[in-house]
Amino acid sequence: MTVGGCACPFASRRALLAATAGLAGAIAGHRARADTAPAPAADRVPFRGAHQAGILTPQQSHVSFAAFDVTAPHRAALIALLRSWTEAAERLTAGATAAPLGADVSQPGADSGEALGLGAARLTLTFGFGPGLFEQNGADRFGLAALRPSALVELPRFNGDQLVPERSDGDLAVQACADDPQVAFHAIRQLARLAAAAARLRWVQAGFLPRARAGETPRNLMGFKDGTNNPSAADAAAVVWAGAEAPSWMQGGSYLVARRIRIALEHWDRTGIDFQEQTMGRRKYSGAPLGAHHEFDPLPLDATDADGNPVIAENAHVRLGAPASHGGTRLLRRGYAYDDGVSVTAERWPPWRQGLAYDAGLFFLAYQRDPRDGFIRIFETMAKLDALNQFTTHTGSAVFACPRGIQTGEFIGAALFASG
Amino acid sequence: MTVGGCACPFASRRALLAATAGLAGAIAGHRARADTAPAPAADRVPFRGAHQAGILTPQQSHVSFAAFDVTAPHRAALIALLRSWTEAAERLTAGATAAPLGADVSQPGADSGEALGLGAARLTLTFGFGPGLFEQNGADRFGLAALRPSALVELPRFNGDQLVPERSDGDLAVQACADDPQVAFHAIRQLARLAAAAARLRWVQAGFLPRARAGETPRNLMGFKDGTNNPSAADAAAVVWAGAEAPSWMQGGSYLVARRIRIALEHWDRTGIDFQEQTMGRRKYSGAPLGAHHEFDPLPLDATDADGNPVIAENAHVRLGAPASHGGTRLLRRGYAYDDGVSVTAERWPPWRQGLAYDAGLFFLAYQRDPRDGFIRIFETMAKLDALNQFTTHTGSAVFACPRGIQTGEFIGAALFASG
Numbered sequence: 062m063t064v065g066g067c068a069c070p071f072a073s074r075r076a077l078l079a080a081t082a083g084l085a086g087a088i089a090g091h092r093a094r095a096d097t098a099p100a101p102a103a104d105r106v107p108f109r110g111a112h113q114a115g116i117l118t119p120q121q122s123h124v125s126f127a128a129f130d131v132t133a134p135h136r137a138a139l140i141a142l143l144r145s146w147t148e149a150a151e152r153l154t155a156g157a158t159a160a161p162l163g164a165d166v167s168q169p170g171a172d173s174g175e176a177l178g179l180g181a182a183r184l185t186l187t188f189g190f191g192p193g194l195f196e197q198n199g200a201d202r203f204g205l206a207a208l209r210p211s212a213l214v215e216l217p218r219f220n221g222d223q224l225v226p227e228r229s230d231g232d233l234a235v236q237a238c239a240d241d242p243q244v245a246f247h248a249i250r251q252l253a254r255l256a257a258a259a260a261r262l263r264w265v266q267a268g269f270l271p272r273a274r275a276g277e278t279p280r281n282l283m284g285f286k287d288g289t290n291n292p293s294a295a296d297a298a299a300v301v302w303a304g305a306e307a308p309s310w311m312q313g314g315s316y317l318v319a320r321r322i323r324i325a326l327e328h329w330d331r332t333g334i335d336f337q338e339q340t341m342g343r344r345k346y347s348g349a350p351l352g353a354h355h356e357f358d359p360l361p362l363d364a365t366d367a368d369g370n371p372v373i374a375e376n377a378h379v380r381l382g383a384p385a386s387h388g389g390t391r392l393l394r395r396g397y398a399y400d401d402g403v404s405v406t407a408e409r410w411p412p413w414r415q416g417l418a419y420d421a422g423l424f425f426l427a428y429q430r431d432p433r434d435g436f437i438r439i440f441e442t443m444a445k446l447d448a449l450n451q452f453t454t455h456t457g458s459a460v461f462a463c464p465r466g467i468q469t470g471e472f473i474g475a476a477l478f479a480s481g
Numbered sequence: 482m483t484v485g486g487c488a489c490p491f492a493s494r495r496a497l498l499a500a501t502a503g504l505a506g507a508i509a510g511h512r513a514r515a516d517t518a519p520a521p522a523a524d525r526v527p528f529r530g531a532h533q534a535g536i537l538t539p540q541q542s543h544v545s546f547a548a549f550d551v552t553a554p555h556r557a558a559l560i561a562l563l564r565s566w567t568e569a570a571e572r573l574t575a576g577a578t579a580a581p582l583g584a585d586v587s588q589p590g591a592d593s594g595e596a597l598g599l600g601a602a603r604l605t606l607t608f609g610f611g612p613g614l615f616e617q618n619g620a621d622r623f624g625l626a627a628l629r630p631s632a633l634v635e636l637p638r639f640n641g642d643q644l645v646p647e648r649s650d651g652d653l654a655v656q657a658c659a660d661d662p663q664v665a666f667h668a669i670r671q672l673a674r675l676a677a678a679a680a681r682l683r684w685v686q687a688g689f690l691p692r693a694r695a696g697e698t699p700r701n702l703m704g705f706k707d708g709t710n711n712p713s714a715a716d717a718a719a720v721v722w723a724g725a726e727a728p729s730w731m732q733g734g735s736y737l738v739a740r741r742i743r744i745a746l747e748h749w750d751r752t753g754i755d756f757q758e759q760t761m762g763r764r765k766y767s768g769a770p771l772g773a774h775h776e777f778d779p780l781p782l783d784a785t786d787a788d789g790n791p792v793i794a795e796n797a798h799v800r801l802g803a804p805a806s807h808g809g810t811r812l813l814r815r816g817y818a819y820d821d822g823v824s825v826t827a828e829r830w831p832p833w834r835q836g837l838a839y840d841a842g843l844f845f846l847a848y849q850r851d852p853r854d855g856f857i858r859i860f861e862t863m864a865k866l867d868a869l870n871q872f873t874t875h876t877g878s879a880v881f882a883c884p885r886g887i888q889t890g891e892f893i894g895a896a897l898f899a900s901g
């Protein structure tokens with residue numbers, strides 16, 4: 062048996078020889094074991110339920126996020142894709158291969174194999190539908206236009222946006238979160254492969270969080286604690302789940318806004334700690350709001366200093382993001398740091414340095430009941446006024462409707478197609 | 482106190498106010514605590530010793546690797562950089578900030594802060610000197626040309642190389658490995674900032690491994706176990722450390738070859754399992770060599786099938802990489818998977834698909850006693866013959882001399898400058 066320089070992927074002679082020698086059976090045995098060993102329960106997040114996992118699920122350490130352009134010519138092909146994704150997602154989140162590996166060694170494996178033995182690693186797969194699924198250049202490709210939620214609007218152009226098309230938008234999205242980067246990567250890779258005939262990758266983004274310390278808020282790449290004021294688990298349900306105002310297929314679902322935010326880390330690092338704290342509205346090391354003492358103290362938005370100036374500046378990041386600044390509007394942030402190396406860039410603020418700089422920052426992910434009363438409402442003001450903007454550049458943007466969870470026998474988004 | 486739209490990083494009025502109000506002292510207190518809490522011993526890898534850490538250290542889960550171009554005008558500035566890196570590295574690998582944070586809030590922090598509270602996470606920082614430090618365009622910038630090891634050669638152009646200058650070479654290198662991606666990222670960021678007057682980032686590369694399972698060889702993104710035949714800890718010393726043949730400053734050091742290897746994952750996934758196994762020379766699921774039964778069985782390189790053909794093909798990856806194929810030559814691989822998203826590419830083999838494809842694969846790192854009798858010797862053959870080449874493209878390349886470890890009071894590479 063020799064490869065002999067042949068690049069042909071289907072080497073039937075070798076397959077035959079292997080089968081004759083009984084090797085195929087031995088290999089199949091290996092596969093069956095790798096394929097069926099169940100992941101420990103603590104390592105698994107149930108895929109099915111009233112809501113999709115990966116939204117209220119406590120954040121895993123890594124994300125691999127993918128947006129797809131749908132190429133399916135008709136509704137049936139789109140449904141077939143969602144059915145195949147559903148089957149694969151149920152297996153992957155249980156720590157199994159995307160499909161049973163099979164015994165025919167002449168054929169490509171049903172799974173690329175790099176997650177064998179890694180368990181489920183708390184993998185969640187969260188699916189979203191972009192505006193283009195409902196309408197693309199005025200065309201109702203899949204007969205879904207009438208079912209588009211009014212809340213699934215295209216995001217407006219925000220002040221300062223420098224969006225790159227290759228990092229923005231998409232008809233379908235999959236957020237893979239896991240406590241192992243290879244498990245998250247593997248899941249997206251399998252789904253992309255299953256999509257080959259019906260959708261193609263448009264962009265992907267990896268991200269990470271620091272290792273969790275019980276009860277501690279993780280710090281972002283600006284060195285500040287990030288997420289202190291996120292809704293608690295108890296409060297989050299009212300913040301994220303669409304209700305009776307939504308089409309029935311979206312009731313119990315949530316809207317996801319994704320923004321790739323490059324941070325001028327080199328510039329930030331040259332600013333004084335006091336300036337950083339004024340910009341943010343919190344102390345850097347303790348996380349306490351300015352004018353307060355402890356991280357979880359309420360923001361003293363009305364407090365003034367001896368000169369009558371607000372202790373938390375009018376353009377401080379936490380003030381502009383606070384629910385009190387937007388009639389109580391909240392969203393659930395679920396972002397990750399990203400690190401895409403260095404590239405040539407020009408800083409947007411004095412001293413306008415140019416050269417190689419980190420392409421790193423925040424892959425912002427936020428879930429909400431309605432983006433119009435969530436991210437859009439909050440960020441329209443922040444994009445204009447936030448003192449932090451001089452260090453941040455939004456280079457990618459997308460919005461998706463993530464349908465409610467599914468029960469046994471349903472496929473992802475089944476209710477959308479049932480109602481259409 | 483208000484930021485008031487001012488982009489000036491040095492806001493002395495606010496600093497004065499903060500100091501007057503006693504806030505500076507409170508902040509300094511926070512800093513002192515964050516700064517001095519020692520990392521648990523199990524979480525720390527000693528920075529000083531006969532050899533640099535990060536070579537024989539059991540692999541951590543994440544790498545952040547940086548190569549720098551030196552801009553220092555003279556030898557003293559280069560030495561000052563290495564001294565400052567040494568001080569910072571000793572602190573960082575102990576889980577501390579790069580420097581004491583200080584109490585003057587009007588000034589930039591001595592550390593960007595995102596690793597506060599994360600501990601040492603087994604951080605290792607391994608430093609290397611590229612050929613350009615000894616000679617650049619024929620110039621002996623730092624009076625080191627006479628001390629260049631004969632083993633520190635520029636790598637030849639290998640068959641199939643598609644090297645990108647922005648991902649290759651460098652005068653200095655730092656390999657940061659840690660069990661937390663944010664700890665590794667943070668360390669490189671601090672060193673890059675300390676280098677500002679003497680060196681600038683040329684390229685950086687992040688990578689990851691799957692979560693370690695005791696006694697299991699991790700799988701690479703091709704789905705195969707990777708590292709089975711790596712030298713054991715007992716054997717590695719003879720493989721990696723330069724001896725009496727090297728200049729005295731390099732005795733106990735090691736040579737690092739870094740290669741960024743893009744893998745055509747989509748193409749690989751369309752090939753049969755049997756073909757993949759023939760290409761690799763091992764079984765995909767068990768890791769056993771073809772013609773053997775268990776992962777750690779010796780490679781049966783002389784075994785033939787009933788037709789007289791070798792069971793492990795002449796161009797199989799494991800055969801061409803085996804020490805027996807190169808007069809016993811070995812190296813220590815210490816690579817990581819990388820995932821840099823998707824980009825437009827053209828496959829190099831039938832069916833020559835073009836379009837968006839993963840820019841993902843292997844960030845290959847290998848240590849050896851002499852690259853001429855290590856990577857170069859092995860890869861000159863593999864680059865021409867390895868059946869795996871149809872799926873791999875080397876897009877980045879660099880070589881560095883990593884000096885021996887240092888004792889208390891020495892700085893990185895001190896022996897190089899002492900001998901010069």
